[in-house]
Amino acid sequence: MSDRPAAGGPEVAVTGIGLVTPAGLGVRENWQRVTAGEATAATDPAFAGLLTDISCRVPGFDAARELGKRKAWRLDRYTQLALVAAKEALADAGLTPGDWDGPRVGVVIGNALGGTATFEEQVRNLVVDGAQTVSPMLVPMAAANMVSGYVAMEFGALGPNLVTATACASGATALGVARDLLRSGACDVVIAGGTESSLSPAIVSAFARMGALSRRNDAPEAASRPFDAGRDGFVLAEAAAILVLERPDHARARGARVRARLAGYGASADAHHATAPDPQGAGAERAIRAALADASLTPDDIDHVNAHGTSTALNDVIEAKVVERVFGQRPAVTSTKGVTGHSLGAAGAVEAAYTVLALENGVVPPTANLDSLDPEVSVDVVSKAPRHLRMKAALSNSFAFGGQNAVLVFTTP
Amino acid sequence: MDSQTAGIVELLVERFGVEADEVQDDSRMRDLDLDSLALVEFGLAVEQQFQVKVSEDEIGPDNTVQDVVRLIDAKLAGDPR
Known part of the structure; x- marks a missing residue:
């Protein structure tokens, strides 16, 4: 055995x-x-x-x-x-x-x-x-x-x-x-x-x-x-x-320093359209819930969401609605793409790294250039200045053309 | 250094990541980390720079810089080797 x-x-x-x-x-x-x-x-x-x-x-x-x-x-x-x-x-x-x-x-x-x-x-x-x-x-x-x-x-x-x-x-x-x-x-x-x-x-x-x-x-x-x-x-x-x-x-x-734990991973397919997200964000929601279940956590355990947040008209509203539906107003949401732009296949890993750093430092980075929140977005998006926050668990969203969704949950060690 | 040799060195430095002071007349292509794929690329670059026709088996990993210069000289002189 x-x-x-x-x-x-x-x-x-x-x-x-x-x-x-x-x-x-x-x-x-x-x-x-x-x-x-x-x-x-x-x-x-x-x-x-x-x-x-x-x-x-x-x-x-x-x-x-x-x-x-x-x-x-x-x-x-x-x-x-x-x-x-x-x-x-x-x-x-x-x-x-x-x-x-x-x-x-x-x-x-x-x-x-x-x-x-x-x-x-x-x-x-x-x-x-x-x-x-x-x-x-x-x-x-x-x-x-x-x-x-x-x-x-x-x-x-x-x-x-x-x-x-x-x-x-x-x-x-x-x-x-x-x-x-x-x-x-x-x-x-x-x-x-x-x-x-x-x-x-x-x-x-x-x-x-x-x-x-x-x-x-x-x-x-x-x-x-x-x-x-x-x-x-x-x-x-x-x-x-x-x-x-x-x-x-x-x-x-080997006595390594553990920066964080990758506690959950959820993946799904929209099976909807080549480039447009499912209008209700059903696929995104399935991936988020799968990641939470995989981590044995509930939505109330998540302190911070690093959103896919591409700055496109469709993604940001649909994603915000999904985040609100699953988590309500609780987590501090940010999109670091305001700073970095969208690096396609790298983005999910870049943002996973930022999510780990947020947990480790107790700091949620602000969403750059967020001057006037879209009225259709009613989650707590961090803007203007970094927010200091003690966190135990955070989630990073990645949604792709082709309707492929991948969500990661990280926790403090 | 004759102009042919200088041209080869320049090519190796510009395109193949070699430092000028690493190239000697007797440096073999393999010493300069030019493997089989890189040699195909190198052959093409030589053709374009010297306006000669180089086939794929004419420059191998054990050929030296001097061998390449001789090859180009022979071709430019019309040697039908």
Whole structure:
């Protein structure tokens, strides 16, 4: 009989965090900027002449410096960001790569679109200069699974290795799947999270043509404004967030600091429409209730909700109604996308990290640019200044195109 | 350093993440971390920079910078090898 707990066993430990986002390089810079509620959206010279010319980019990211020149040129930026975030997360967890039981270390990283910049560049080569000029590096750079493969190569993680693709919920789904790998006993440690760097011309143009993006090109810092009456779409962002998740017994045995516990994960499908959420938010509500049940918590136990809060007309109202229906006015709600923009497949992991930091610090970050709450929103959305609050449990929502929903519940250790 | 060699070094530095001072005449492609995929990319870059035709088996991991320069020189001289 194995001494590993059966499925449905205890929650898993979060022992490390790494963040590479528009709010900064590293957890410290991120938390400063996010609690300050200072938006990061800016005019993007690379988008000049496109339908939108604003974005949220990671400032001062130098892949050659972080990873070495010989490695950096072979990697699409979506992988570069994740490798740097993973390095920080492992150091934070006090884990020395290689100095572990490799086959017991898994990697699960979500992303929505893979290396779109590489892909678009090579399509241009094909069309303009001919097939002979297409790079043989295209597939290993751009394929969406490669990031987890490169993380395994970099750190010697020899266990289960995969990518989750649930669009804007990918990062949250990855953490949920990682949790399951720990619960089932397949892994002791999982390097999990999300990454995205799809700030490429075709992708930004496509989102703009869908009407999903804010058109505040003249005032980029005010463009991402979740739950505000004047919101008009999201701002496309790049980011990576990696969490080290660990079986509690494994963390305890090595004396690791447990930052929080991942206590619940719930997932669902709207089965409604390609891009529009279910008008009643039925799928979102099912995922939230599943996550609560999984954590053996009731709605009254949840002190804080990090909302999906994209700053689109539809999402924010429907999500607010669902949150109100499940929780009433109790939890302090925020959307950190006001600061970071929307990093698609990374967002769920970025926001999971912020949720852990909120619990740990007893601080709910404000929703940036929330000047005038949408009258249809009647939950307690934190705005203007961070709110100090003693918390035991918090929840992070991620809802995706395709109707894929993933919700995570974190508790204090 | 002749102009052909300088061109190759520049290519390696600009596109393949190699530092200029790491490249010697006798540096092998594998020493510079150019694996088989990178060599296909490198062959294409050489073609574009020097306006010569390079087939995929002409530059291998054990070829040196000097080998590549000789290859280009021969091609430019019309050697039909």
